[in-house]
Amino acid sequence: MELNVWEGEYKAVPTNQLLDTTKNGGDEVLNLSSSGATQPVTYSWENITVFYETTPGNCLTRLCKKSPPIRKKILDNVTGIVRPGEFLAIMGASGAGKTTLLNCLTFRNSGQLKISGERYLNGAKVNTDTLARISGYVQQDDLFISTLTVHEHLRFQALLRMDTHLTYEERMTRVEEVINELGLTKCSGSMIGHPERGIKGISGGERKRLAFASEVLTNPSLMFCDEPTSGLDSYMAQNIVQVLKNIASTGKTVVCTIHQPSSEVFALFDRILLMAEGRTAFLGPVGDALSFFSAQGMPCPPNYNPADYYIHTLATVPGHEVESKKKIKEFCDTYDTSDAGKSVQEMVIANRSIKSSRSQELDLEPVKIQRSPYKASWFAQLRAVMWRSFLSVRREPAVLKVKAFQTIFIASLIALIFQGQTYEFQNVRNFQGALFVFLTNMTFQSVFGVINDITLELPVFLREHFNGMYRTDIYFLSKTTADLPVYIVFPFLFVAIPYYAIGLNPDVGRFFIACGIVILLANVATSFGYVISCMTSSTRVALAVGPPFIIPLLLFGGFFLRNGSVPVYFDWLRYVSWFMYANEALSINQWNGISFNDTMSPCPQHICTEDYILKQFDFNPNNFYRNIGCLFALIVGFRIIAFLVLLKKTYRKN
Template identity: 70%
Template structure:
């Protein structure tokens, strides 16, 4: 059996493959399917020279996946049990082939795709061989030569369709291409995927109330993001999920046409229609974690018929296979026995043995058997990134700035919230004077500044970062940009808001309350509040990166903030802190901020009051009453700066650990 199909594959531009989507190239409007163009029409040729993608054969051999389950409880430990998810799965897909992985729920098709793409394996234990053109494949190699369209479409909702594709082009296309050539390619993909009409529309997010493009346009945009780089190997996870039958057929036709250009295409699909099923070159049927059939779709019916399982006439073959291999409730043992017999029959069949030989031949270029197939090693660079560090930083920072300032409603709400709370504080504490009875009120107002800046910024950052983390992880593992690039870009893009909003917050109530009226004292107090706001945002960033999800981060944050608040010197005197908790004062920005604001307010101040010794009150005496030392002002400022840096570093390490854990 020859490795490559005898059918000649024309390596035309990918642009010509997308006419089958049923959209007019110029207007983006729907047209009838009768206007579909063939691949050989020559329409939509590249306007610049892109490196031809290298045909690849991807094989996997003896793939086994286990999930360990812990047994026992805290009083009695038992050895963990292993649940086998995939059992000795072997297969291959070659250039020009469109392979569809099918099976009932729980058959293992998604787990197999995750193993083939080195994604989302979590705590699963995976063993087996995976090879590209005779060479062992790894995550970086696969990221450079493949595209992966996931089931869930994750986009930055504030970007327009064209801006999203421009961002992808800057980071995912080869270095030798100029900026003009990249933008030409973006325009071509927009035209030929029917996205021209919505190219200047924001992508949007219905869950966040941001209106944008439709579901079908989002799916086409996901395809556009991947084919932009002309990948040799394409993976798709449930590409028809959430689409109507017409759009599902068009999407699968896109994949079929991509395969016809010599690409290798693999997808999982759930219950395709008969029209969609007819487009598959080869199918991989799975049952109970094993291979039930792998081969041409036309051969599957005869294979099952030999086992006494004939598909009824006028019946969708896809439905027949799924129903045949499904585990029937109440008949689990009979269903498993039937599936086991089918899988065993395939393993010993001629088709199963041929697939095994191909996979073994693709394992090593040095074996005599593999030389028969003339396999060529895939050549890739060591680094998975196609853009330089500086180019990554420019692109990601540009997108981060857009994502922050493109939502005027969110910014408007933040400004209104800041003005409302500061005005409320001004109304409550207004008219304080330099009297001994008002000292406690002034100290309360200063501490309210700190608590409001902390909670508003911590929870604001937690909600924003955790929502964006899945997008970062996907793009990072696609080889688009480094972790430090995202971290730096996000930190500096958010910085203006963490300067402007705290300044607005303190400006309104400062003079209304009656705080120290000297101009230098006002600006120093503003600087302290800005530092505290940035410490809080750094803390929120750290919690978000460590927790990973919004629910966990929101549960952790208050439990960590409240103890630090108690040691801020307002609710509990510093000298009364238990010795075994004394260390917590030194990581509390409430303590440093409260002391710095108090020193700024009272240092050098004297006023007459009959309640003071000798009828004269001094700021130093007030500070001593609260156990604040004026000599520690510089220390407080530097410690706030150190907390900003330290918490950011911890957040970066937390983000970095997630990338290592995924690998």
């Protein structure tokens, strides 16, 4: 599927490109046109205070007595502002609160935090949807689909994140511009790669530039970056920060957190926000920081990196916590009453008092909670995500080769172990064992295959979903559809190799029915794998949780324990066990039309028939279509549960 099939999906329509604030029911709200990301913005925050509540004690003490929660203050009345064309760096020692502040400014990762304070964009109170539409956020961890090339990744981003009025040609032109601007031309055709999965790809610096390219693509007015130099050498770190400096020089507003920048990197910042113990120690131009520290009796030594000096000065020294905190409190109190602190307060108040001009109130639509955050239509999202999902499956030959080897090897091993079974009563158990091995192997292969795949991809999905790229149902539908051929071909191959070698029912129709049953079971197991993957937080947890759920269902599959011998209090488990339905269906299919003479058998008149053999396992020939229907029902049921769990994971309060 080529991307140019969507060329007709995007039609140019007239639009305003204004960013404005208007009154709505007495409250100021931000108004955006469909491409408001080109208007310079001033972002301010006032009295941001963050608490984290924890309940003391362990589980038993919490049950026995209700202790009042302990509140830990992480941020304390932090106020600041950043204007168009400025590059603001948030700095501080570990635990100073810089990452928490960035999360508050971007409305991300709030979790159990209690946040108070206001945030303003061009004088209007800002909410999550508004900020997402006009800003870009480069997170510390680079998350990509490793099998895409750099150019394919940016094309995918362009199709889903750029404004609806842009044509396909304009989107692709913008992709080429960004690739050239960020120096990605050399690696544009290279696969992104994933070192941990053994997929070779681009370098760390190129990955970081690609992360910037993904955000710059939409021409945002406001850029946030969390530790952009993390894991890079000094040269590449300076290169990345220079990219941010260039972005700010075009009139955009750039905010980043950074840890111990070199002196060359530090010189690129326009303004710095120094934090200590959750408070603002200084906010202002880089050059003013030296004089401010000198005025407090703490001049920076000559030939010393100012960034290192500021961080060391405002850090809590182990073993001298009381003295350090006292010094930090005095320093922050001095800043609050200084000319620099008062100047910031005045600018924040001035930004909050901005009134919208009449000339900017035309043809604008207020951003509301109910407005869809997605810029592409449902079908455009489906086409793009479906293309990427199929491409991702096809581009992982190592995974497909491993699955093929695993399938062929185990199927051949089963054929060698069970080969040449003759129709004697004493071999009935061998036939049933071979059938049950089909079921158990396909179950574990399918469940663990899905877990290893989905849990690694979920962080990418969550980040892209919260960026407003595509819906949850789009991702789930595309992923399950792309995986479907794999879980049809390999189960068929697994049954086909040993089927006739074992001596199972020779009728060709029965062979294809057996393959169909195993394919159904593989897809039930796959659906169950989706449930486990969506419920858990990591691959390790999912792999640990899977077997305890599967083993009880396996025990009630009718092989180890006859259906009639299941304890009444566990009888309900049989009806959610795909092993039971598939085992009974395979057994009915296997013994259909089979009868043989065995003078040593207990069969009536020593003639073993289908009914007699199935009766030994408490299987009912009339249940065949019921079992097939129940397998389909389990596929649908598990996938609905998985989708609802994933939907809950993507839900967040406004």
